[in-house]
Amino acid sequence: MSEMQEYDVIVLGAGPVGQSVAARARAGGLSVAVVERELVGGECSYWGCIPSKALLRPVIAVADAHHVDGAREAVNGPLDTAKVFGRRDRYVTNWDDSGQANWVKNIGADLFRGHARLVGARRVEVETPGVGVVVLTCRHAVAVCTGSTAALPDIAGIEKARAWTNRKATDSSDIPARLVIVGGGGIAVEMATAWHGLGSRVTLLARDSGILPRMEPFVGELVARGLTDAGVTVRTGVSVTELRRLEIEGPLWVSLDDESELEVDAILFAIGRTPNTADIGLQTVGLDPGTWLDVDDTCVVRGVDGDWLYAMGDANHRALLTHQGKYQARMAGEAIVARAAGRQLDTAPWGAHVATADSHAVPQVFFTDPEAASVGLTAAEADRRGHHVQVVDVSIGDTVPGAYLYADGYGGQARMVVDLDDGHLLGATFVGAGVAELLQSATIAIAGRVPVQRLWHAVPCFPTISEVWLRLLEALRDTPSTSTQNGRA
Structure with a gap:
């Protein structure tokens, strides 16, 4: 075990949210350690917002052209899928995070690669490949920015189905002939748009809540109509009950609760998210592992003495959107700096320190047609x-x-x-x-x-x-x- 290292702030997770709070803390003169177990840049950069929009843009561009007389006649044939995937790969830097790792170092923060766990108040252990366990302690704050993972249903056959989540849906360069997408939210409708445009025969299955149920009712109706007009099969009010793959490389059979079956080549589940908090040592500070973290408006985790543990982004479940997580990180970063300097939080001239817009002014866009x-x-x-x-x-x-x-x-x-x-x-x-x-x-x-x-x-x-x-x-x-x-x- 290496010698203990002390910082003002320890950030768990180097995605956009972790990077934002690290940058704010460094701008305020605090020393910062950032810990990342996968790629620096996180889910958004490599399996979320960036690759999904890179895939969607060519599809939407062609759809826009087809909506204009004179332009539609110039659009002939299918997309060049190799170039679409190549464009996606460029925007995710071929899943090479060296550029973002250098950014962390260039702001003056120390980057530790490995899995971080809390081991009591203000103390973090990091299992680092090839080095062993590194012990970090903080003077002011530990910021949990560990994000979330796609949820999978507990149904028969899920283990052998090789089901897609958002990760496979955004990093695959193989186009399934027949793709079924389960879910009615943003990921589901965007991936239905993208993969249909790339050449899959897509079926979208949504439960009784329908398409984009958290928005105004007319939104789901118009988006579903757009998908249907494009050639996507949209079915609502149905649920998957069982998955069967009779041969390793054979088709997948999807059983539904209306007693019908679908024969497909791949299935994507976009049915929700679970927090990445199951194995970060929450039990050592009196919290339940695997839960969303309840926070106040400065993103301090409730139920932990001393106001040193913060949670931003998906981990606190206030708004599962990258831009909202970065907003929280900016506010929380200002609060951490102010508290470290002994300043009152209500003295900020432009309303920093308190994240309130994630309760009444949350913007969201879904790039469908x-x-x-x-x-x-x-x-x-x-x-x-x-x-x-x-x-x-x-x-x-x-x-x-x-x-x-x-x-x-x-x-x-x-x-x-x-x-x-x-x-x-x-x-x-x-x-x-x-x-x-x-x-x-x-x-x-x-x-x-x-x-x-x-x-x-x-x-x-x-x-x-x-x-x-x-x-x-x-x-x-x-x-x-x-x-x-x-x-x-």
Whole structure:
């Protein structure tokens, strides 16, 4: 066992979240150790956001061309899949993390490769390949940024099915002739879009909750219609009960609870995530291994004395999105630096130190055809929370010139949820081609609690899809405010 090494901050996990908190701590003058058991850059860089969007972009680009007269005639034949996979490989640097490892070192943090476990308060042991156990202690904080892993169902035949998760779905260069995807969330619909575009015959199976159930109901309807129109088979209200592969290299039989069967070549489960906290020593500080970590708004883990243990990103389950985890890391990093210097947290001039936007202003985009984007509360969520709201819907393609110039026969919808008591937005949702870039304006309006009356002075350019904001405001003005009470007409 090597000599004990002491740092101000120890970060468990070198993905985007761990890197963000490490950078903030170093910028504040604190010494930092970063521990990573796999690739520096984490799930997002190598098996999540980056490779999935690299695969999706060529598929969506072709779909966009097919929506425009004159352009569709120029698009002939299938995608060059070798080049698509090559593009993906470039963006994940061929799963070589040396560049990101150098970044960690260049900010002045020390990188330890190996598996880290807590062994009591402020103390971490790292099993390092070829070196043995390294003992690290911290003066101020241990930040758990270990992320999450795809969940697999406990059903008969799962062990022999060689089931895909997001990892295989984003790092494979072999195209299954027939792919079944189980799930109705973001990963499921994006991978259905990507792999259908790459040449698989895709069947998407979702339970009773349907497609993108956490967004406004019309989102799932429009995305499911887009997938169906493209050639994906979408089935809702069904569950997988058994998997059977009769031969090692033979087809996979998928049994469903409606007593039907599917013969496929591969199956992808996108049914949820589990926290990577089962083997990081939580029991040594009085917490249950394998659980999501409950945190306050500075990301301090509740139930541990001394306010030294933090958890950011997927590990705390507040919002399982990379951008939200990085946001939490920025806020928590500022809090760690302030506490280390003995400063009060309420003195930050720009509202740092406290992560609150992950409870009321969470943006999310799914890169399907059409795209789906939302931020804040849905109408149903606002209703459940007791807000007095007005819900305004606009058909984008029918009312926005920039939309039907963007794509012939543009189909899309927008919704705005307005708090009538406070006069600001609670939520906004957009479905349609190119709507992802509308979302930041909505996020600013919600996070900044901008009065709706001021939004009239944020003039959208003509002719752009962003003119939907003007249509939404006009619809709000022209609809009597008494017509909606708690989200209901």
